[in-house]
Amino acid sequence: MKTQLTVNRTRHEIEADPRVTLLDALRDHLGLTGSKKGCDHGQCGACTVIADGRRINACLSLLAQHDGSEIVTVEGLEGADGLSPLQRAFLDHDGMQCGYCTPGQLCSATAMLDEVRNGRASHVTEDLEAPVTLTRDEIMERMSGNLCRCACYSGIVAAIEEVAAE
Amino acid sequence: MTLEHQIDGPEDEGFARPDGNGPLGADLERRDGAAKVCGAARYAAEHHPDGMLHGVLVRAPGLGPVRLVNADEITAIPGVRRVFHDARMIRNAAQGGAGKAPVQGVKAAAYVGQPVALVVAEDFATACEAANRLRVEADGADLPVHPKAGEPDPDKTKDKTTGDFDTAFSEAAVTLDVTYTTPAMVSAAMEPHAAVAEWDGERLTLHGALQMLRDNKAELADCLGLAEDKVRVLSPFIGGGFGSKLGISADCVAAALAAMELGCPVRVVQSRRQVFEVNTRRTETSQRIRLAADRDGRLTAIGHSARVSNLPDESFSEPVLQGTAFTYAAPNRLLHSELVRIHRPAAGSVRAPGEAVGVTTFEAAMDELANEAGIDPVELRLRNLPEVEPGSGRPFSSHRLAECLTEGRDRFGWDGRSPEPRQRREGEWWIGTGMAAAVRVNMVSDAEARVTLTPDGRALVESDMTDIGTGSYTIFGQIAAEALGLSPDDIDVVLGDTDLPPGSGSGGSVGAASTGTAVWLACEEIRRAIAGRMECAPGNLTMAEGHATCGNDRRVLQDVLSGQPLKGHGKLAPGAAMKKVRQATWGAVFAEVAVSDVTGETRVRRMQGTFAAGRILNQRTARSQAQGGMAWGLGLALTEALVHDRRDGHAVNRDLAEYHVPVNADVPHLDVRLLDEPDDWAGPLGAKGIGELGICGSGSAILNAIHHACGVRIRDLPATPDRVLAGLA
Numbered sequence A: 001m002k003t004q005l006t007v008n009r010t011r012h013e014i015e016a017d018p019r020v021t022l023l024d025a026l027r028d029h030l031g032l033t034g035s036k037k038g039c040d041h042g043q044c045g046a047c048t049v050i051a052d053g054r055r056i057n058a059c060l061s062l063l064a065q066h067d068g069s070e071i072v073t074v075e076g077l078e079g080a081d082g083l084s085p086l087q088r089a090f091l092d093h094d095g096m097q098c099g100y101c102t103p104g105q106l107c108s109a110t111a112m113l114d115e116v117r118n119g120r121a122s123h124v125t126e127d128l129e130a131p132v133t134l135t136r137d138e139i140m141e142r143m144s145g146n147l148c149r150c151a152c153y154s155g156i157v158a159a160i161e162e163v164a165a166e
Numbered sequence B: 001m002t003l004e005h006q007i008d009g010p011e012d013e014g015f016a017r018p019d020g021n022g023p024l025g026a027d028l029e030r031r032d033g034a035a036k037v038c039g040a041a042r043y044a045a046e047h048h049p050d051g052m053l054h055g056v057l058v059r060a061p062g063l064g065p066v067r068l069v070n071a072d073e074i075t076a077i078p079g080v081r082r083v084f085h086d087a088r089m090i091r092n093a094a095q096g097g098a099g100k101a102p103v104q105g106v107k108a109a110a111y112v113g114q115p116v117a118l119v120v121a122e123d124f125a126t127a128c129e130a131a132n133r134l135r136v137e138a139d140g141a142d143l144p145v146h147p148k149a150g151e152p153d154p155d156k157t158k159d160k161t162t163g164d165f166d167t168a169f170s171e172a173a174v175t176l177d178v179t180y181t182t183p184a185m186v187s188a189a190m191e192p193h194a195a196v197a198e199w200d201g202e203r204l205t206l207h208g209a210l211q212m213l214r215d216n217k218a219e220l221a222d223c224l225g226l227a228e229d230k231v232r233v234l235s236p237f238i239g240g241g242f243g244s245k246l247g248i249s250a251d252c253v254a255a256a257l258a259a260m261e262l263g264c265p266v267r268v269v270q271s272r273r274q275v276f277e278v279n280t281r282r283t284e285t286s287q288r289i290r291l292a293a294d295r296d297g298r299l300t301a302i303g304h305s306a307r308v309s310n311l312p313d314e315s316f317s318e319p320v321l322q323g324t325a326f327t328y329a330a331p332n333r334l335l336h337s338e339l340v341r342i343h344r345p346a347a348g349s350v351r352a353p354g355e356a357v358g359v360t361t362f363e364a365a366m367d368e369l370a371n372e373a374g375i376d377p378v379e380l381r382l383r384n385l386p387e388v389e390p391g392s393g394r395p396f397s398s399h400r401l402a403e404c405l406t407e408g409r410d411r412f413g414w415d416g417r418s419p420e421p422r423q424r425r426e427g428e429w430w431i432g433t434g435m436a437a438a439v440r441v442n443m444v445s446d447a448e449a450r451v452t453l454t455p456d457g458r459a460l461v462e463s464d465m466t467d468i469g470t471g472s473y474t475i476f477g478q479i480a481a482e483a484l485g486l487s488p489d490d491i492d493v494v495l496g497d498t499d500l501p502p503g504s505g506s507g508g509s510v511g512a513a514s515t516g517t518a519v520w521l522a523c524e525e526i527r528r529a530i531a532g533r534m535e536c537a538p539g540n541l542t543m544a545e546g547h548a549t550c551g552n553d554r555r556v557l558q559d560v561l562s563g564q565p566l567k568g569h570g571k572l573a574p575g576a577a578m579k580k581v582r583q584a585t586w587g588a589v590f591a592e593v594a595v596s597d598v599t600g601e602t603r604v605r606r607m608q609g610t611f612a613a614g615r616i617l618n619q620r621t622a623r624s625q626a627q628g629g630m631a632w633g634l635g636l637a638l639t640e641a642l643v644h645d646r647r648d649g650h651a652v653n654r655d656l657a658e659y660h661v662p663v664n665a666d667v668p669h670l671d672v673r674l675l676d677e678p679d680d681w682a683g684p685l686g687a688k689g690i691g692e693l694g695i696c697g698s699g700s701a702i703l704n705a706i707h708h709a710c711g712v713r714i715r716d717l718p719a720t721p722d723r724v725l726a727g728l729a
């Protein structure tokens, strides 16, 4: 079947088996291998992409569900003048070792900062009425869907704190 | 030409040494970082040659003889190319450093979940469906799967006795006799094992997720009956290994033989559940620790015995007592270890095999002894540090444990801690602090590297060495820049290809120091050639800012090279130093925890680690390694346990939903301090391994803090809420 979608500002039409996930479509059909497959079951966050402004696990979504979607993957995070502030901060704080979780962390963090801007509460938000303050606990909570076995959490949190403060 | 060196002692053979002012050691950005944050780094499964087919492994549902029930029906599914049930397929991943095929065969399953077939199809969805529909039957042989049911292997039983343990233990003023258990664990690297194999009729090219390419090439060739020079393995990016990618894995062998039979490239990626079972796990352990001390806390006797397990025909036996052998002095010592043969998935090296579980339990026992004797835990350790290695009497190449303990104590703010447990409460939370020493043996491995100084004044470093997140790319660039007087930006580093000189591979924390030293030697050879051209003694040559200088003769590198590249080849071998001295890395870890009196949950509030591992090659990447190790200690103490079914031994919680690796919210900021000190017995760089040290003891800092917080002593790891709560009741 055919699916039309926009990935990183480029329109694509993909002809694929209906069983193909969004993740496999990105990696195998479009050659966008930046999005990683760590579990294929929604358990690790390595496949996180931004679909219509929300972070999702691309392994848990079928390509066929995304007809007309706008997808942003790690390959689309760079701006006109180079690395995004989060990408830059991950390098400065060494928020990676093997790098396999990194694309998912970056897409997740990018969308997470938007969620906070939009006042979306998390499990650790104290006051559900007030605007969200992005404390360290908030970052840790909101980033816990992205596992990092190299355990670069100290660097990841420091990088996000720095960008959030700007 | 090749400059060969083996490390026999602290003598330097006239090699240049880093002066401490150059790029080596600096806090530099990861060289491969930009590719990683942009998604441009390509891992094994991301190679997609034209006409590539997709293979999915199918595994045995039970023990004993197996047969495929409906292979013909599966082969007939449109898009399916073939069902392989091939005797060359391997039972489980090879052990680290094997260099030859592991146990092969598909006719009987030695553990539940053993791969016995490969289904190959034109697309991934079809391959998955066909693999799901392939029916495999197993006889269900009655084999021991529980460590209590297994027989000890007489070849793996080890005893080491010094003095008279029994008398010392019975006469001591303070004694402790406790048994700790640690569960099976897995590496759970984020990248699943994956292989893309291509066969051109003569030579096999394999993109794999592997740590030790030199050995992996030999293992793969042996599995397939090919000559080694007919196999090329590439792993320029690896999504973590932690031991699980040391040996050739089932996906690689299956992909390779399918590619050879079908004449098309074949990709095989292990599913997450396969990753949990068909590669090697950390063994579960049962450890009895007996300590005897005088009134001042001076140890008079140490007894440590350990029982571990593995599948039949696996050589690996977790060296649990490795750290106990040299950490503390005591005249009377009784060390005993044994291995039972059982039919669970194979055990092998997982980050810091031996010390990760052996030091963790021992340091928890030391905390118990400190309590018994009424001595501060840091002080107890300081009182028992040996002058020379106990038993052998060998000197230490460098001993920094005391400094780690005292510096860590100050940095953490340990003083003023109440010696009694259950003294601090905040709402439902008990607050406490704990500490542990960290030790890990240091090893050296054979390693080669090539450096080419190109006519434009840049340099190229090449080796089949891997970077599994450890920072190899970055530090090799720094090493070459330091040696050749260039900026790290002037260096290119190419790794992870067996067509390049064989490095040490990444395992046992040897990579940075061993292959790094080979890079240094290759540069030394270039320096000697340049000195020759300038007619001065190598010792009088200085290379800095792109210039070579001998006395008054200062030349820009391009002039020295006059249009021709200059190559150096370094070859390092372990030498007599490994025998003459005990070489190790040292550390101390401190933790503060909060334990809920209501749920038994433990939250780690802060953690400090002070480590000494020779010369630090890059502050930033070394710090990340240490933090990673500390977080693994947290997992070991609180969350990680692979559970095996009592009936058939299969891994029950074989995915990332059920096997709990620490997540962001579990891990507080990890404060790391590195004591930088070149170890003269570690070759011209003076560097040692740091990738594993962080996990060797850090878990017990948390366990000890739990006891200090709420008075509950957890001896069966991990300290999950149910266990802590049972102690609180």
Ligand code: FES
Binding pocket: A036, A037, A038, A039, A040, A041, A042, A043, A044, A045, A046, A047, A048, A057, A058, A059, A060
């Ligand atoms: S690959 Fe999608 S969550 Fe793990």
Ligand code: FES
Binding pocket: A095, A096, A097, A098, A099, A100, A101, A102, A147, A148, A149, A150, A151, A152, B190, B239, B240, B469
């Ligand atoms: S950097 Fe390796 S898993 Fe996160």
